[in-house]
Amino acid sequence: MHQIIEALQFSFFQRALAMGLVLAVVFALLGNFVVLRKESVVGHSIANILFLGIALGTFLQWNISLTATLVAMAGMALITLLQRMSVYSHDSILSFVEQMTMAGAIIILSVTPGYQNIEGFLFGNILAISNQDLWVGSVMACVTILLFFMFKKKLIQMVISPDLARSRGMNIEAVEFIFRFMLIISIAFAIKIVGVILIGAFLVIPTNAVKSIATSFAHMMLGSVLVAISGVILGLFTSYLLNIPSGASIIGALGIILMVLNFGPRVNRMHKKIS
Amino acid sequence: MENNPRQSLVEFHNVSLTNGGRTIVHNVNFSIAEGERIAIIGLNGSGKTTLLRLMLGIIKPTEGVIHRHLKKMGYVPQHFEFDRTIPLTVWELLKHFSDQPKSEVEKKLKEVGALHLIHQSIGGLSGGEMQRVLIANALLQHSELLVLDEATSALDVSGEKDFYCLLEDLRKAYNLAVVMVTHDLHLLEHHADRVFCMDQALCECGTPTEIENSKTFERLFGAHILKHSPNKNTNS
Numbered sequence: 001m002h003q004i005i006e007a008l009q010f011s012f013f014q015r016a017l018a019m020g021l022v023l024a025v026v027f028a029l030l031g032n033f034v035v036l037r038k039e040s041v042v043g044h045s046i047a048n049i050l051f052l053g054i055a056l057g058t059f060l061q062w063n064i065s066l067t068a069t070l071v072a073m074a075g076m077a078l079i080t081l082l083q084r085m086s087v088y089s090h091d092s093i094l095s096f097v098e099q100m101t102m103a104g105a106i107i108i109l110s111v112t113p114g115y116q117n118i119e120g121f122l123f124g125n126i127l128a129i130s131n132q133d134l135w136v137g138s139v140m141a142c143v144t145i146l147l148f149f150m151f152k153k154k155l156i157q158m159v160i161s162p163d164l165a166r167s168r169g170m171n172i173e174a175v176e177f178i179f180r181f182m183l184i185i186s187i188a189f190a191i192k193i194v195g196v197i198l199i200g201a202f203l204v205i206p207t208n209a210v211k212s213i214a215t216s217f218a219h220m221m222l223g224s225v226l227v228a229i230s231g232v233i234l235g236l237f238t239s240y241l242l243n244i245p246s247g248a249s250i251i252g253a254l255g256i257i258l259m260v261l262n263f264g265p266r267v268n269r270m271h272k273k274i275s
Numbered sequence: 276m277e278n279n280p281r282q283s284l285v286e287f288h289n290v291s292l293t294n295g296g297r298t299i300v301h302n303v304n305f306s307i308a309e310g311e312r313i314a315i316i317g318l319n320g321s322g323k324t325t326l327l328r329l330m331l332g333i334i335k336p337t338e339g340v341i342h343r344h345l346k347k348m349g350y351v352p353q354h355f356e357f358d359r360t361i362p363l364t365v366w367e368l369l370k371h372f373s374d375q376p377k378s379e380v381e382k383k384l385k386e387v388g389a390l391h392l393i394h395q396s397i398g399g400l401s402g403g404e405m406q407r408v409l410i411a412n413a414l415l416q417h418s419e420l421l422v423l424d425e426a427t428s429a430l431d432v433s434g435e436k437d438f439y440c441l442l443e444d445l446r447k448a449y450n451l452a453v454v455m456v457t458h459d460l461h462l463l464e465h466h467a468d469r470v471f472c473m474d475q476a477l478c479e480c481g482t483p484t485e486i487e488n489s490k491t492f493e494r495l496f497g498a499h500i501l502k503h504s505p506n507k508n509t510n511s
Contacts, residue, residue, distance in 0.1 A: 036358055156371040160357050160397075164372070164409075167331040167350040168416070214362040215396070 007240045015129040016193060016246065017236055022141045023190045024228035028206040029148050030183055031228075032221055035207040036159045041094050044200030046180075046187050048098035048105075049075035051121060051196045055105035059112045065136065065188055072184040075101060102196075124195035124247025137189040144182045151178055156217070195247035202251060206231070209258040227257050281308035283344055284420050284452055285330055290339035292325060299325045301476045302339070309419060312446065313454045314463050314483075317473035318495055323456040324353065326473060327422050330454065345420055349413020353424040353456075355405050359398035365408055366393050373415035383411040386448075387441060402429035406438070414449065421446075423455040435459070439466055460496060463487070 007013045034043060053071030057064035075097060082093045109118050120128055148155075154175045157165040162172050187199055194202045210223030234257075235250030242249070286306040292299045300322045307313055315323045328334045329341060331350055369380045384390040389407040392400065400408065406426055413421050421442075427435040439462065446453055457463075463470055463483040470486040472479035472495065479491040486492050 036361055038358070153371050156363075160361070160363070160368065160371075161352075161355065163328075163331075163333050163352060164350055164355075166333040167348055167422075168372070169332065211360060211362060215364075217361070217363045217367050220362050 003241055004237055007237060012127050012129065013236070013240060015131065015134045016127075017233070019129050019134050019137050019189075020193055020232035020236055020246075020250070021229060022138050023186065023193065023202075024206075024232045025225055026141045026144050026148075026186045027190065027202050028224040028228035029145070029221060030179075030186060031203045031205075031207045032224055033155050033159055033179065034183070035204050035211065040204045041091070041200065043183065043187065043203035045079070045094045045098040046072055046076065046184055047191060047196045047199040049101045050184070050188050050191060052101040052105040052108070054121060054191070055108040055112070059108050068191075069184060069188050072188065073181070076180050076184065119245070120195075121191060122195050122197050123245035124191075124193050124198065124250070125245065128192045133189070133192060140185050140189055144186055147178060147182055151175060155179060193246055194250060195245065198247040198251045201254065202228075202247075205251070205254040205258055209254070209261050212262060227254065227261070231257055281310060283308055283342075285345070286342040287329075288340045288342070290329060290336045290341060292322075292329060292334065293337050298475055300329065300336075303477045305471065305477060305480060307420065307452055307454060309452055310446070310450045311452045312466060312468045313452075313471060314467035314469075315454065315456045315471045315473055316458070316460060316463070316486075321473045322475050323473050324424055326471075327424055327454065327456060331422055347413075347416045347418040349410065349416060349418035349421040351406055351409045351413070351421070351423045351426050353426075353428060355409065357397070361396075361398060363397050364394050365389070365397060365400070368397050368408065369412055369415060372412050375415045380411070380415060383414045384408070386414065386445070387411045403434050403438070407441075410441075410445065414445065418451070420452045420454065423453065425456050425458065427457070427459060442466075460487075 008017075031043075034040060050068045050072045052075070053068030054064055056062075056071060057067030060067070079093055079097055082088060082097075083090060088096075106118070119125075154165070154170060157168070157170060158172055158175050158179075166172055183203075187203075190199055190202065206224040206228040207220065209227045210220055214220035214223055231250055231254035234253035236246060238244070238253060239246040239249040283306045287303050290303045291301050303326065315326060317323045325334070329336055331348055332341075332343070365384070366377065366380060369375070369384075370377075373380070375383075381390060381393065384393055384407075387407040387410050389404060389411060392404055392408065397405070397408070410421070423442075427438055430438055442453060443466070445451060455466075463486070467483050470479075470481065470483050471477055472486055472489070472491055474491075474495065479486055479489050481489070
């Protein structure tokens with residue numbers, strides 16, 4: 001217990017916890033739509049493209065967040081263009097774009113003078129969150145949450161039936177663009193804490209943890225936020241106590257919550273039947 | 276194009292759609308007036324559903340112009356495909372597709388005989404129940420035109436009869452124009468004012484009797500299809 005109190009006294013941990021909680025809310029809300037659109041791999045693809053932007057920003061000594069966001073926007077535009085060409089399958093496009101951008105990022109970082117540590121970007125590092133990160137991240141999270149609630153109705157219509165939404169005059173492409181933009185800026189600020197490799201899981205586990213037990217859409221949204229917050233709190237304290245990468249411990253905690261919520265009741269029922 | 280005394284809701288002017296070099300709809304001209312009942316018939320792949328999707332604005336024509344003189348259209352697709360694991364109730368669905376209060380949603384669901392479904396998950400609805408919910412959705416949006424794509428394909432004979440009765444009641448109550456793609460050729464007389472016969476182009480257009488006696492109808496469906504239909508004399 002005293003180690004938990006001790007952790008809370010460190011400013012780096014306070015920053016990581018605050019940033020983690022803000023991101024938990026954003027990721028859980030957006031994750032609902034990522035899962036329902038069956039685009040679970042999109043989060044991972046965006047993270048990889050952002051990683052290329054981070055590498056490029058580091059190499060050129062430009063503003064890293066801005067460079068990463070612009071590169072990710074360009075990358076998503078490229079994915080959309082390739083999809084419309086209908087030459088390659090959707091999963092192939094995502095797969096080769098994310099692998100190519102990851103390869104590009106590693107090459108750029110390996111030739112960047114004085115830069116050796118990419119582990120933090122890959123798996124998350126709670127020490128990496130600066131005051132500036134926290135403030136900028138919080139502002140961007142507020143913008144994302146605001147956009148989310150402004151477009152919530154349209155997002156739900158798009159998820160349920162794009163055809164029905166189009167027949168009501170909705171510009172699906174515009175709503176999709178806004179949704180992707182929200183994903184990009186959220187992931188851009190979550191990479192430091194969760195890491196490129198694990199960010200996709202942070203996006204989809206909270207929703208999947210509650211989807212099968214929720215009785216309404218509102219319950220699913222609320223439930224996923226609570227799961228994400230619990231995962232961040234558990235994960236960050238575990239990361240501090242065991243000295244392991246924060247991304248891995250957050251995803252580990254979320255995985256355990258998913259299993260408890262989904263398989264716990266079934267195991268309990270089976271146990272009752274047997275006894 | 277025919278001259279309609281009533282206000283025109285949708286007009287197609289020389290509308291064509293090609294995709295990958297293949298002509299799906301070719302040079303179609305027609306207009307639909309308020310309160311009118313249109314049945315679209317044709318063989319599989321003749322462009323019926325594409326015509327509806329053009330009408331609804333889901334896809335855009337490669338040639339020609341479509342004028343819509345209405346604000347809202349209701350749509351009941353042939354297969355309403357969605358993730359059946361979405362924990363979304365009927366109330367939530369209708370709330371998000373319309374801006375109406377719950378009392379209004381309940382009223383419309385009652386009118387289509389689906390009030391008991393209001394708190395059910397949409398994933399658990401049957402095809403017929405989903406259709407009723409989608410019609411309630413169209414009514415909630417104050418649609419002037421209801422577009423149905425093979426709406427009775429998943430219904431049994433009794434369900435089909437109930438569905439057409441409901442449709443007729445709602446059409447009269449709300450002065451709805453109804454456009455439906457159908458394979459129920461034996462029901463055209465009772466449920467359509469005009470019939471569009473599709474074969475990529477709009478190859479025949481007229482009253483049900485005119486269409487049934489046309490050479491195009493005979494060429495597409497055979498001369499004896501209506502005479503041998505067990506439901507020919509069923510006034511459903």
